[in-house]
Every structure is written in structure tokens, then in C-alpha cells.
Amino acid sequence: MAVSLASTSKQPIGDVSPIDLDRIRADFPILHRTVNDRALVYLDNAATAQKPWAVLEALRTYYETENANIHRGVHFLSVRATEAYEAARCKVQRFIGAARPEEIVFLRGATEAVNLVAQTYGRANVGTGDEILISTMEHHSNIVPWQMLCEQTGAQLKVVPINDAGELLLDEYERMLNSRTKLVAITHVSNALGTINPVAEVVKLAHARGVPVLLDGAQAAPHLPIDVQQIGCDFYAITGHKMFGPTGIGALYARYDLLDTMPPYQGGGEMIASVSFDKTVYNAVPHKFEAGTPNIAGAIGLGAAIDYMTEIGHAAIMAHEHDLLTYVTAALESIPEVRLIGTAKEKAAVVSFVVQGVHPHDVGTILDLRYRKRNRLPLAKDKITDQSVVHLFQENGCG
Numbered sequence: 001m002a003v004s005l006a007s008t009s010k011q012p013i014g015d016v017s018p019i020d021l022d023r024i025r026a027d028f029p030i031l032h033r034t035v036n037d038r039a040l041v042y043l044d045n046a047a048t049a050q051k052p053w054a055v056l057e058a059l060r061t062y063y064e065t066e067n068a069n070i071h072r073g074v075h076f077l078s079v080r081a082t083e084a085y086e087a088a089r090c091k092v093q094r095f096i097g098a099a100r101p102e103e104i105v106f107l108r109g110a111t112e113a114v115n116l117v118a119q120t121y122g123r124a125n126v127g128t129g130d131e132i133l134i135s136t137m138e139h140h141s142n143i144v145p146w147q148m149l150c151e152q153t154g155a156q157l158k159v160v161p162i163n164d165a166g167e168l169l170l171d172e173y174e175r176m177l178n179s180r181t182k183l184v185a186i187t188h189v190s191n192a193l194g195t196i197n198p199v200a201e202v203v204k205l206a207h208a209r210g211v212p213v214l215l216d217g218a219q220a221a222p223h224l225p226i227d228v229q230q231i232g233c234d235f236y237a238i239t240g241h242k243m244f245g246p247t248g249i250g251a252l253y254a255r256y257d258l259l260d261t262m263p264p265y266q267g268g269g270e271m272i273a274s275v276s277f278d279k280t281v282y283n284a285v286p287h288k289f290e291a292g293t294p295n296i297a298g299a300i301g302l303g304a305a306i307d308y309m310t311e312i313g314h315a316a317i318m319a320h321e322h323d324l325l326t327y328v329t330a331a332l333e334s335i336p337e338v339r340l341i342g343t344a345k346e347k348a349a350v351v352s353f354v355v356q357g358v359h360p361h362d363v364g365t366i367l368d369l370r371y372r373k374r375n376r377l378p379l380a381k382d383k384i385t386d387q388s389v390v391h392l393f394q395e396n397g398c399g
């Protein structure tokens with residue numbers, strides 16, 4: 001890949017070629033539009049990422065040339081659509097290192113993935129007096145489904161604390177694991193703090209006590225290479241729109257043996273093998289968990305997003321994001337009124353901060369206005385120019 005990493009590092013880092021920023025910018029049509037007569041600066045990737053042409057083209061090509069319902073028709077288009085949908089499942093499988101494609105359930109997003117586990121595995125395995133462990137740094141999607149399960153079953157939600165840097169207190173976590181613990185549900189990367197949790201260690205400690213672990217990977221999938229078998233987790237949730245894919249599509253990974261024994265989530269078409277008024281036989285996994293016509297185009301778009309990220313390569317993405325994080329951390333720390341929230345040693349390129357005496361809502365509004373007026377971020381100067389920072393951020397996951 002050619003070199004044009006603005007002014008951060010023109011030298012390859014190790015044997016990783018720097019990202020070709022101009023080429024990547026060109027891949028994202030929304031970056032070609034203006035906002036308030038200025039080139040768009042987009043820093044909200046932790047909430048949702050923009051989409052490259054490759055993803056938009058995949059959606060369009062699907063609807064223009066292959067659209068049909070899947071798994072049931074014998075006609076040409078239905079077969080093509082089914083193949084494309086199942087090929088997307090295999091892309092997700094390889095992307096997160098699952099052992100087999102049947103371990104990937106397509107869903108609306110990470111939220112639905114956590115709810116599915118809570119309402120199927122959770123309902124079947126959690127009872128009165130049992131405990132579910134989450135952490136202080138969870139997204140609402142990994143809190144509320146467990147609160148609902150606790151209300152339904154009489155179980156208790158226990159929250160593992162973090163330190164001032166935003167790091168999980170592993171000792172506390174280990175102490176809180178006990179014979180009542182039925183499930184651990186923890187984020188891989190925090191959307192608010194950027195913290196990368198030591199998930200393999202989290203899993204090891206839980207498994208030593210026979211407790212299964214769900215990892216919320218919504219924020220990890222855009223930033224890190226993921227290998228669910230190496231991590232050893234039982235469940236892993238991702239969401240397409242945070243990793244350059246469409247909204248309304250995500251996936252749950254679950255170990256095959258667990259998935260196979262879990263009761264279905266919703267009833268309907270696709271999830272059944274045979275139906276009569278006396279008895280319904282459920283389909284095999286993963287179809288048992290994909291009731292109704294799924295988001296076929298979304299899955300294909302997610303597959304295209306995975307291809308796009310894979311082509312750039314995690315090593316290049318991580319090296320680039322590391323540069324960005326180093327730069328923005330130093331720049332923000334040089335402003336006395338600014339306090340960074342989340343300074344974990346292991347941290348992804350997600351940056352949160354507060355400005356002393358100013359409500360975060362006002363900071364957001366003022367930065368937006370300031371940008372409109374001056375077309376630059378109010379950051380301290382370093383060897384990178386303000387303009388190059390604007391470019392760098394547009395490509396990356398700094399929320």
C-alpha cells in the first residue's frame with residue numbers, strides 16, 4: 001500500500017505498511033460531502049462508523065441483481081441470495097475465528113445478541129439467588145438485558161468495579177466469582193473509556209469455576225483482530241454498523257454445544273424444520289435462532305465490510321490508530337482544563353474527555369460551531385498539522 005499517512009509516520013512501522021489515507025478517504029462517499037460549507041469531519045465512529053463504497057455497492061448489487069427470499073425457494077435468485085447470505089456468515093466466522101459457521105447467528109446487532117443470550121441461555125440456566133457478573137464500564141446493551149433477566153428469575157446482578165484509569169479490577173472480579181455465579185458478561189473494549197479488557201484472563205478465571213462468559217465485542221471488532229477460540233469465550237456479540245457495515249445487522253457467536261442446547265428466541269418462519277398444530281420441530285442451529293426473513297442485504301453488506309477491513313489489515317489499522325491515540329492523548333493532556341476519561345494502559349482509539357466547568361453537551365455544541373467557523377480542531381500543535389489530524393480522524397474509530 002502506498003504511503004500517505006499525513007505527517008505522523010512516513011516510515012513503515014515494523015513490517016506494517018502505513019495506511020494510504022487518501023485512498024481510504026476516497027472510499028467513503030460521505031467524506032466527499034460538505035457540512036456547513038466545509039469538508040465533513042466525523043468523530044462519532046464509536047456511535048456508528050461511515051460506510052465505504054464497497055459496502056454500499058454490495059447492498060445495491062444484491063437488491064439490483066439477486067434479491068429473493070432465502071433457504072426456501074428453489075429458483076435461481078433464491079439460491080443465489082441464500083449462497084450470498086451463507087457466504088457472509090462464513091466471513092463473520094473467519095473474521096472472529098469461530099470454529100464453524102453454524103456458531104454464527106445473524107441478528108439486528110449487539111443489543112439483540114445480548115438479549116438473545118439473556119432470554120434463552122439465561123432463562124434456562126439462571127434462577128433465584130444466582131448471580132450474573134457485569135462490570136461498571138458496560139454499555140446499556142450489556143446491562144439492561146441482565147437486569148430484566150434478574151427481575152424475571154430472582155437472580156442478582158453484581159457489578160465489578162474499575163480503577164480511576166478505567167481498568168477492570170481483576171482481583172475484585174476474581175473475588176466476586178463464586179458458586180452462585182451463573183454467567184459473566186463483560187465488554188471486550190469499552191465504548192466510553194476505550195479500555196481493552198484482558199478478556200482471555202477474564203474467561204480463564206470464570207471457566208476455572210465453570211462459569212460461561214459473554215463478551216460484548218461491538219467496540220472491539222472495528223479495532224482489534226478477534227479470535228474467539230483463542231480467547232475461549234462462550235458468547236461474543238458484534239454489530240455491523242460500528243465496523244463499516246450497515247445498521248440493523250450484527251451477529252452472535254456462541255459455542256456450538258451451547259447453541260445447540262439453548263431454547264429458541266423467537267418463533268416464526270426459517271427457525272422451524274416442520275410445523276403442525278400438534279408439534280413443531282425446530283430447525284438446526286443457527287437457523288433455530290433466525291426466526292422470520294432475516295436482514296439478507298445487511299448480512300451481505302457486513303460481509304463486504306469485513307472484506308474491506310481485511311484488505312486493509314488489522315496490523316495497519318492498529319498501527320495507524322495507535323499513532324492517532326498517542327497524538328490526541330498528548331494534545332488533549334496539554335490543555336489544562338481538559339481531563340481525559342479513560343487512561344487504561346491497554347486502550348483502543350476511543351477518546352472521551354470533559355472540560356472543567358463546561359457541560360459535555362455544550363462542549364459538543366461549541367466544538368461543532370467552532371469547526372463550522374474555522375474548519376479546524378482546537379488541538380495543540382505537534383508535528384502533525386491540524387488539517388492532517390482532521391484527515392486522520394475521519395478514517396478512524398475515535399468517538
Ligand SMILES: *Cc1c(COP(=O)(O)O)cnc(C)c1O
Binds near residue numbers: 142187218250
Ligand atoms: C454500540 C455498542 C453496543 C450496541 O450495539 P447496537 O448496534 O446498538 O446493538 C453494545 N456494546 C458496545 C460496547 C457498543 O459500543
